[in-house]
Amino acid sequence: MSATRIHSQPKSWLWGTLTSIRLTVFLLLILAAVAVIGTVVPQNQPQNHYVSRFGEVWGQLLWLGGFTQVYFSPWFLGPISLLAANILACVVHGLPQAINRAGQRLTVETALTLPERGQITWPAGVDPQPLIEATLSRELGHCRQETLPDQKVYLREKGRFRPVGPYLIHIALLMILAGGLIGKLWGVDGQLAIDQGEVAGAFQVGPRVEKPLNFQVRLDKFQVSYYEPGGSPKEFRSDLTFMQDGREVSRATCRVNEPVTFGGLTFYQSSYGSQATGPIRLKVQLGDLSESIEAPLRQPADLPGGRGKIIPMKVDGNFQGYGPAVLLAFSPGSGHPQVFWTLKDRPGLGQQPGPYRFTVESIPFGYYSVFQVKHDPGVAWVYAGFLLFLPGLYLAFFRPAERWALVLAKTSKGKWQGRLLGASPRNREEFAARQERLLMELKRGMPS
Amino acid sequence: MISQILGGVMLIYLLAAILFLMAELWSSARLKGAGRVTLWLGLGLHTGALLGRWWESYHLALGHTPAAAWSEKLQLIIIQVPLSNFYESLIFFAWCLPGLGLLAFRRHLQGYLGAVVALLASLLLAYASFGVDSTIKPLMPALKSNWLLIHVVTAFLGYAAFALACGTAILYLFQERRPRASLPPLPQLDSLIYRTTVLGFLLLTLGIATGAVWAETAWGRYWSWDPKETWSLITWFIYAALLHARLLKGWHGRRIAWLAVLGFMAVLFTYFGVSFLLSGLHSYLT
Known part of the structure; x- marks a missing residue:
């Protein structure tokens, strides 16, 4: 652009x-x-x-x-x-x-067309060359020297590659866009949900569309841990075993920020859950009455005493770090059902509506873990674009082009005369400051 | 303890702003020097408070995740950088303003420019101290990554550079309407706007790129059109337009200043608006 x-x-x-x-x-x-x-x-x-x-x-x-x-x-x-x-x-x-x-180095011919920035004439008998060389190398860095029949030219050029910078940036942008397109066209992106202990041989790539894996993967164990009960989650961890034709090939642990790659596919820990594997056993108390009942998930179970029904809505293997829990809906004969969590290991925690008091005897449950599964050949292009961006930005914005030439010649009276030429169209301020310093330094030690 | 120190830093920045203003009104070199010293003092204390919070955060994490080997400790230090919630981001943003200002403006950071920067830093600290929960919470799994440090640091340094550009642009617009001898001349302000914008653009680009790499390792998607991502892209577009207008169309002065102000509005929306009004992957910030 x-x-x-x-x-x-x-x-x-x-x-x-x-x-x-x-x-x-x-x-x-x-x-x-x-x-x-x-x-x-x-x-x-x-x-x-x-x-x-x-x-x-x-x-x-x-x-x-x-x-x-x-x-x-x-x-x-x-x-x-x-x-x-x-x-x-x-x-x-x-x-x-x-x-x-x-690609064009600063040549003497081009340098001589640069605008003149100052002139210095040294007195007769003074050889200014050591001073010039020292000053130029201090202020501008190493300078090239070209000797012509009647004059000597010092050349210095910075930021010659600046014009390429903006193009590197734009090529980088194209690479990033190309990476996105490549990923869309040739990438694979899906989800895999496995129950703990289960072996999967395919994953979901769309609603009701499955894609076979050319290996098998087993979820050995899923764990969720909390910093403290009632605190925030600390880690979601899935232990996986990859198998080829029923033979174990490798084991890996997948966490958030620690994806696992196998057979060209990468697995990212995405979400998890727990589900009941059988009816939930509850102890129900009403006054002196105490009875154990079995309630299958999402099915109403009659309560002793006939004062309502209970429905286990869902189970959680580690509810906020307090251990296994079940979400119960108590439906009295008339009126709205009331929903509340009941914890297996902490029966005292949590409000219950009454008149019944429920405690959990057992929650048969199993975890499942959900993975984002993908292969994206475009990512390399995107990253390459990011990397190319940096030299592009550096050249375009931090290496302004600057050209200097000092033409040294002997006048007819045998005095050395220097002409300072230079230009920096995009960095006038710094250029002007440097020009002032250079002229001052070059005139130093001269009887005025 | 650290919150109290930060409250003190807020007052020191406020004092620096007042000193800069007074130095300007009475054109006193001594007050100007006092303003600079006060700003440096505030920045020093602020840096100490940031490091203190980092240390505290690291020790809390050590209680949850005992680390023995030095590599584990180093890893824990990196991910416990105090940049993981809204409060900490405000504190860091406030630090970036005078920090980057002294770096980018050097001796120009005085007078009205210095007052604007110091006042903005003070306001951010005031908001953080009075309006935001400052407790250190353990890290959620998604944030446990080495990319946290580089992503947040580059993004907020970028925000701060754009804030400096916007502050300079506002001064430019005032200076253009009613010139004051005490403010830097227009071409100098114009050049400062451009320089800080370039710096901010570089840092925002790095922030977006590191965020993309992080998202790829965390979720398997380098870009998800999360509102914060989208707004950072909109911000990036605005500054890209500014740079093109200046470098290719030769725009200078007032039009660039207005674009710098517009760009910073987008930055503010990316930072605050998205966190409060739209939900998404970055919503743990609030």
Whole structure:
């Protein structure tokens, strides 16, 4: 994009538009607007969510208009593809020129065309060369010297590769976008839910679509631990065994931030849960009455005394770090059911509605663990783009081009005369400061 | 203890802002020097408080996860960096302003510019002290990563650089309307806006990239269109537009200043707006 249109060479309208910065700004604005919509309208929700939240008309419009998956809709994919084309066109348009410029070392001929910044004439008999060499190497670093028949030229050039910087940045952006596309086209992304102890040979890649693994994976054990009972979770840990044709090949532990890779697929700890493997045994007390009952999950069980029913809604293997628990719904004969957690190991904790008092005798349960399973060949492209970005930014913004030349010649009266030439179009301030210092240093020690 | 020190730092920054303003009003070199010294003092104490909280956080974690080998300890130190909740992010943001300001503005960080930076840092600390829960909580599993340090540090240094650019831009707009001899001349302000924007752009890019790499290891997705990610991208677009306008179209002065202000509005929304108004992967911040 740092290539401006060259008007002397008439190009087609299409090419002119594609390489224009106006198109870039226009696309960035559209993309920003679409992204704003994407953060305000919740994404990937079911249709009725939008109708209930935004009303019949707006909900339908958002749904049908693709705004509920806006980053995968033409509203987003259109401008982003055009942006990619825009960036590519700018790179194709300007990169050869930039490389060409970077490849040209500062020659004496070019240096002599730089604007003059000052003149110094040393008195007769003084050889200024040691002073010049010391000053230039201190202020500018190592300088090249070229000796011509009647003059000597010191050359110094910094930031010669700066013109390439912006193109590296834009190539990096293209690589990142390409990585996204490669991942979409050739990547695999799915979910795998395994019960503890179970062996899986396939994972879900879409609603009701399974993809076979070319190996088997077994969840040996799932554990969730808390910093303290009632505190926040400390670790979700799945111990996995990978098997080939029923033979154990390797074992690995998968945690959040510690994915496991096997057979070209990477497993990320995504979520977990626990489910009942049999009826829950409860001790029910009402006054002096005390009785054990068995209640299967999500089925109403009659209570002794006939004053209502109990339904175990769900089980949790380690409820907030307090150990196994069951969510009970107590439904009295009339009125609303009341829902409450009952802990197996801490029967005293938690409120119960009464008149019954429930304690848990046993909760047969098993954990399951859910993994994000994926293979994304685009990630390498994205990371390579990130890495390329850094030298690009460095060259573009932190290495301003600066050219200096000091032309030393003998005047007819035998005195040495120096002319300081130089330019730095993008870094005038620092250039001016350096110029002042250089001239001052070069004049030092001269009788005024 | 550390919260009290930070309360003191808030007052010191406030004092620095007042000294800078007074130095400006009475054009007193002595007050200006006092302002600089006060700002440095505040920054020193602030740094100490940050390190103290890091130490405390590390020792709390050591209680939960005993570490014996030095490599385990080092790992624990890295992930226990005090950048894991809203309070800690505010404290660090407030630290970045004078820290980065002294680095980027050097001797220009005085007068109105110094007062703006010191006052902003003081306000952030005041908000953190009075409005936000300051207890140290153990890390949730998703945050236990070496990427936490580099991701949050780059992102907030970027935010701070944009804050400096915005503050300078506001001064530019004032200076343009009613020139004052005491403020730096317009071209100098313009150049400071540009420099801080470039710095912020570099840091924001690093923040987004490190965040993407982290997300890839944590969730298997380098980009999820989480609201914070999306807004950081919108912010990035705005600053990219600013840099293109300046470098290719030669925009200078007022238009760049307004873009810097607009960009910082997007930064503020990315930081506060997304945390409070939209939910997503970064919602543990609140």
